[in-house]
Structure formats: structure tokens, C-alpha cells
Amino acid sequence: MLPLLTAQQIRDADAHTIANEPINSVDLMERASKAFVGWFVNRFADRNLKIAVYCGTGNNGGDGLAIARMLYSHKYINVAIKVARFSEKSTNDFNANLNRITQMGLELHELKPDTPFLTENADIIIDALLGSGINKPLSGDYKRLADFINDLHKTVVAVDVPTGFYTDGEMDKDATVVHADLVITFQQPKVNFLLPESAPHIKCWEVVNIGIDEGFIQSLKSPYQFLEEKDIRSILKPRHRFSNKGTYGHALIIAGQAKTMGAALLSSAGCSYAGAGLTTACIPESGLIALNTYQPEAMAIIRKESMLPEIEWDKFSTIGIGPGLGKGDDALKLFTTVLKNYKKPIVIDADALNILAANPKLWSKVPAGSIVTPHMKEFDRLFGDHDNWWQRLQSAIENAKKYNINIVLKNDYTLVATPEGKVYFNSTSNAAMATGGMGDVLTGIITSLLAQKYTPAEACILGVYIHGKAGDELALPNRMNVIMPGRLAGQLPITMAKLMA
Known part of the structure; x- marks a missing residue:
């Protein structure tokens, strides 16, 4: 660093x-x-x-x-x-x-x-x-x-x-x-x-x-660190012979509604392409055909409104929740059910962040070491209004310690604040990645890495770097002005292989 x-x-x-x-x-x-x-x-x-x-x-x-x-x-x-x-x-x-x-x-x-x-x-x-x-x-x-x-x-x-x-x-x-x-x-x-x-x-x-x-x-x-490629290479673990899908964890993505299935599909794709051994998407029944068509590798758990079927929580290595989930009572019940039943670190994004901001009592239920991935407005909803980014930087340090969580505050140089009081600035990404759905892919990547037994801080650091690096590899040589999130998800195995070489 x-x-x-x-x-x-x-x-x-x-x-x-x-x-x-x-x-x-x-x-x-x-x-x-x-x-x-x-x-x-x-x-x-x-x-x-x-x-x-x-x-x-x-x-x-x-x-x-x-x-x-x-x-x-x-x-x-x-x-x-x-x-x-x-x-x-x-x-x-x-x-x-x-x-x-x-x-x-x-x-x-x-x-x-x-x-x-x-x-x-x-x-x-x-x-x-x-x-x-x-x-x-x-x-x-x-x-x-x-x-x-x-x-x-x-x-x-x-x-x-x-x-x-x-x-x-x-x-x-x-x-x-x-x-x-x-x-x-x-x-x-x-x-x-x-x-x-x-x-x-x-x-x-x-x-x-x-x-x-x-x-x-x-x-x-210094509490402030700038990520370099050599740091990522030192953390990434190459796949070995005689490993199997169980070696790389089972991730559960709880996301999507009838009109926002794209978020569920992109986060599930990010999870699979980043290397989770198994990815299960918990989605509404109306999204099953879309999931099977877009990503046949993913398994499905079908939910009806706020009702989850019986879930064997312990079989999942981690959970990512929030993309396209909605902010109504049904989504609140889903989020509350997860916090009640699952005690290992989880990844909280998008609508789940807004639910958490609106219901601050839920903070006490968030598992230690969990990861929140807000953009600027979501960050201010969670932790109060800020006049500038220096204030947000200090607030990220303070709240990562306070809640024993890892905060991924998304921006051009996305920062990761850890419970130990460190802040890591990412050095990859580009303006071509400024498209709807990129954050959903990032949620999937971080969830995948957490499932693969990286520590929460490592999952965040690796996740933001690999996400941005894949975007750089697509944008810069090909002179692409806009990168679609689905295309970036497909680039992830190539980018990760280069970093592991």
C-alpha cells in the first residue's frame, strides 16, 4: 500500500x-x-x-x-x-x-x-x-x-x-x-x-x-492508503487443483422485484463471474424465467412478497442483499428476517441501505464485519448530512469503527473504510463505467469474494480494484465511451486471471 x-x-x-x-x-x-x-x-x-x-x-x-x-x-x-x-x-x-x-x-x-x-x-x-x-x-x-x-x-x-x-x-x-x-x-x-x-x-x-x-x-x-496492483496480487488466491465448487463458497443474493429484476441479474452475474462456487438468487417468482435465461448457472429461491420459504441459512457462506429490492414494508420484512437469522458478515447495498437509514434500530442487528456499499447520497442518509468530502472521509472512519463494519463509499477513487480505522483509496475505474447497474455488479463481486473466504476488508479492497480494473481493460484499449455492466461482469474472470498470473 x-x-x-x-x-x-x-x-x-x-x-x-x-x-x-x-x-x-x-x-x-x-x-x-x-x-x-x-x-x-x-x-x-x-x-x-x-x-x-x-x-x-x-x-x-x-x-x-x-x-x-x-x-x-x-x-x-x-x-x-x-x-x-x-x-x-x-x-x-x-x-x-x-x-x-x-x-x-x-x-x-x-x-x-x-x-x-x-x-x-x-x-x-x-x-x-x-x-x-x-x-x-x-x-x-x-x-x-x-x-x-x-x-x-x-x-x-x-x-x-x-x-x-x-x-x-x-x-x-x-x-x-x-x-x-x-x-x-x-x-x-x-x-x-x-x-x-x-x-x-x-x-x-x-x-x-x-x-x-x-x-x-x-x-x-498514516490511516490513508492508496491501492496499487502489487497489493492486489499479494492478496488474490489462485485456484488450485483438486478444488471444487464447495471450495469457493455458496453466496445468496437477495434482490429484485418484478420491475427491477435487472439489479438482481447483474448482482448475481457479478457474484458468479467473480468466482463464487455457487450462486443462489432469491428473487420474486416473476423473475425466474429472466434468471434462467440470463444466467443459467445461478440457482433460485423463489419468494412471494415479504415471505421467504424455509431457508437453511447455515449452508450459505455469505449473503448480499438490496439491489432492486424496494423500500416498502415487504422489503423491510425481508431485511429484518435476514438480520434475525444470519450472523456472519453480509453485504448491504442499494435499497437495503435506505431501509437501514430509515430504521436505525436495525444497526444493532447487523453482523460484525459486514459491508455497506453506499454512493454519496446513500452515505449521507445513513450517517447524516455532510458539507464536503473531507467530512465524509472522517465520518467513514468514525462509523466503520462505531458499527464494526466495512464501508465502501463509491466514487471516482472509491474508498474502503475498515473497523481498524484505515482508509484504502482505489486506483482503478474510469468515466465509461458511469452507467446504471455498475454498483449491482460490484455488490455481487464483493459478495462472491466474501463467500470465497477472503476477510471482509480483503473482499472490499479486492472487489473495488477488480471491478475498476475490468472497466479499465474494456475502456482504454477499445476506446469505449460507455461500458455496460453486463459486459463488465463477463470481463471479470479475464481480469482476475491476469492479476493472478
């Missing part, structure tokens, strides 16, 4: 690396700037591009000066250096890089307080004004300059963090932030990059390694 650090932890990790590598702080800045330029020159190869590097007088500005110097060395012939001299303060590392610029005979233009900014004719602006330490909205000349840059509508590449953007914590929704087309960030993504509030300010980001002490980063025990 790649730990995600707060601004203070980033400073601590830098200081530890400087003290223990050992390396001078200005040399670490040089290393970071070199990593930035290495990525930049591969992305923007045209040496005739007009580039303006806007620098503050802190360490982010020192990075900018070093970057400008290196771009000259890489034969970029049109590099303008602009320093925002909005106070008399400057850091030692900024001053050291300023001296190097001066010794090379490179010109720079200083921006003064309360003076108009000149017209900018650059093709690319490199934003190195303010770095990761900011924790309040921009004001005064910095706000004026950020607004000026945004109004230019140029291509902007930010150094580590866009000016005005918080690496962690709640952001003022009205805060001024430099809009970056690309952020080349150091060592690991910042937590707030992965929350939807970043969307207006960051189009994409790339991470470059600058050699910060990995052992020390791990020792900080």
Missing part, C-alpha cells in the same frame, strides 16, 4: 530524509526538481514552447527556480522566470536557487504588491507559487495572481500542489485555486487529490519519486 501523508507528515518525512540520508535540503530540492523535469520533458517535448515559471519565495518557489534552470539546460529556449515578491520573506533554499539563476545570467521578472500583471504570452505556465503547506484561502496579491493565471486559460502544470489547494483537510468551497491541467507531485498523491473537491482544480496528476525515506513514511502509520 502507498501511504498518503498529511502536509505535516510530508514535512516530517522531508526532514527525516535530510537528517538521516543524509542530504542537504537544497540538494533534496534539486532531486525533486530533476524528477519533475524528467516527467515534463517527456510530456512536452517541443523545445520551442514558450514557458513561464511563476515562483513564490518559499521552497515551492525554489523548486520553480531549479526547474527553470534545468529546462534551460534541456534546450528549452523560451523560458521566462517570474518571481512573486509579495513580502520580504524568503527561504534559504529559494535564495540558493536564486543565486544559481543569477550566476547563469538568466533574467527574471519580479511581480510587486499592488501592481498590475503584464499580459502573458506563454504556451505553458508552471505554477510554483505556493506548495503543500497552505491551510487557509488565498488572499491579497496571491489571490489576485491566481485569478490572473486562471483568466489566461493557458495550459498550467503545477509543481507538487496547485497554488491555493489544500493537501488535506476541509477546503473552503469558495477558495481561489490555480487551475492545473497537470500536477506533477512528489513521492505520493495528496489525500485531497482523491476527493471530488479536486475536480474543478486538477484535471490530472502524476507522481514522481524523489527518494524520501520509505521506511520512515511507513512508520508514520
Whole structure:
């Protein structure tokens, strides 16, 4: 797992690396700037591009000066250096890089307080004004300059963090932030990059390694982790010879009504294709023909309204409940019956989440280790209204501990919060997956993995990654603008085989 650090932890990790590598702080800045330029020159190869590097007088500005110097060395012939001299303060590392610029005979233009900014004719602006330490909205000349840059509508590449953007914590929704087309960030993504509030300010980001002490980063025990493919490969268990369908569990999916059988079919398909040894769908009688036609591999338990037939609860490895179930009295009775009779972890999604939100007394009946899979609105119904995604992140941590559950909060970077206080951000998926029914497939996948004896946390982590990875494999090589959930379900065995190879 790649730990995600707060601004203070980033400073601590830098200081530890400087003290223990050992390396001078200005040399670490040089290393970071070199990593930035290495990525930049591969992305923007045209040496005739007009580039303006806007620098503050802190360490982010020192990075900018070093970057400008290196771009000259890489034969970029049109590099303008602009320093925002909005106070008399400057850091030692900024001053050291300023001296190097001066010794090379490179010109720079200083921006003064309360003076108009000149017209900018650059093709690319490199934003190195303010770095990761900011924790309040921009004001005064910095706000004026950020607004000026945004109004230019140029291509902007930010150094580590866009000016005005918080690496962690709640952001003022009205805060001024430099809009970056690309952020080349150091060592690991910042937590707030992965929350939807970043969307207006960051189009994409790339991470470059600058050699910060990995052992020390791990020792900080950040609650925030970013999932990588190597993590998934280490958890996935390949199938072995002499195994059989009983080896891989028996999952029960309770879903669907007469008019919402699609949800039941998709969640059952996700369960089967993700590898459950047996999948049984508990559906209304009107859906039996559809189930047999769409997925003959699945078995059926027929229910009539709120009435379940006699069920041998112990024969099921786990249960997934909710997709297309409805929110009326019949669905409430079904959900209550499950909670009364089944004590192993279950997967709760869709309408079952809304029933739980409307009947909070049922929380005491939810088995320990269970998994809830809400989208944003369902999450707020369950745990109260939130003003922003940082609040939701903290609420997910708090409620996963409180109820001893795992929370899968679905979004672009879907997050998994565990009872141990950890949060895992998923690194797969794409916009082509934004179609109705995708969540039903995910419910089936997680239910399947739980049936296969993965721990609840592992089932969540694997489930969200594999779900997104299957979508990536369909969308990216084939340039598909939209992926249908049923197609994604069929991709799952291929994706999982690649990850197990």
C-alpha cells in the first residue's frame, strides 16, 4: 500500500530524509526538481514552447527556480522566470536557487504588491507559487495572481500542489485555486487529490519519486492508503487443483422485484463471474424465467412478497442483499428476517441501505464485519448530512469503527473504510463505467469474494480494484465511451486471471 501523508507528515518525512540520508535540503530540492523535469520533458517535448515559471519565495518557489534552470539546460529556449515578491520573506533554499539563476545570467521578472500583471504570452505556465503547506484561502496579491493565471486559460502544470489547494483537510468551497491541467507531485498523491473537491482544480496528476525515506513514511502509520496492483496480487488466491465448487463458497443474493429484476441479474452475474462456487438468487417468482435465461448457472429461491420459504441459512457462506429490492414494508420484512437469522458478515447495498437509514434500530442487528456499499447520497442518509468530502472521509472512519463494519463509499477513487480505522483509496475505474447497474455488479463481486473466504476488508479492497480494473481493460484499449455492466461482469474472470498470473 502507498501511504498518503498529511502536509505535516510530508514535512516530517522531508526532514527525516535530510537528517538521516543524509542530504542537504537544497540538494533534496534539486532531486525533486530533476524528477519533475524528467516527467515534463517527456510530456512536452517541443523545445520551442514558450514557458513561464511563476515562483513564490518559499521552497515551492525554489523548486520553480531549479526547474527553470534545468529546462534551460534541456534546450528549452523560451523560458521566462517570474518571481512573486509579495513580502520580504524568503527561504534559504529559494535564495540558493536564486543565486544559481543569477550566476547563469538568466533574467527574471519580479511581480510587486499592488501592481498590475503584464499580459502573458506563454504556451505553458508552471505554477510554483505556493506548495503543500497552505491551510487557509488565498488572499491579497496571491489571490489576485491566481485569478490572473486562471483568466489566461493557458495550459498550467503545477509543481507538487496547485497554488491555493489544500493537501488535506476541509477546503473552503469558495477558495481561489490555480487551475492545473497537470500536477506533477512528489513521492505520493495528496489525500485531497482523491476527493471530488479536486475536480474543478486538477484535471490530472502524476507522481514522481524523489527518494524520501520509505521506511520512515511507513512508520508514520498514516490511516490513508492508496491501492496499487502489487497489493492486489499479494492478496488474490489462485485456484488450485483438486478444488471444487464447495471450495469457493455458496453466496445468496437477495434482490429484485418484478420491475427491477435487472439489479438482481447483474448482482448475481457479478457474484458468479467473480468466482463464487455457487450462486443462489432469491428473487420474486416473476423473475425466474429472466434468471434462467440470463444466467443459467445461478440457482433460485423463489419468494412471494415479504415471505421467504424455509431457508437453511447455515449452508450459505455469505449473503448480499438490496439491489432492486424496494423500500416498502415487504422489503423491510425481508431485511429484518435476514438480520434475525444470519450472523456472519453480509453485504448491504442499494435499497437495503435506505431501509437501514430509515430504521436505525436495525444497526444493532447487523453482523460484525459486514459491508455497506453506499454512493454519496446513500452515505449521507445513513450517517447524516455532510458539507464536503473531507467530512465524509472522517465520518467513514468514525462509523466503520462505531458499527464494526466495512464501508465502501463509491466514487471516482472509491474508498474502503475498515473497523481498524484505515482508509484504502482505489486506483482503478474510469468515466465509461458511469452507467446504471455498475454498483449491482460490484455488490455481487464483493459478495462472491466474501463467500470465497477472503476477510471482509480483503473482499472490499479486492472487489473495488477488480471491478475498476475490468472497466479499465474494456475502456482504454477499445476506446469505449460507455461500458455496460453486463459486459463488465463477463470481463471479470479475464481480469482476475491476469492479476493472478
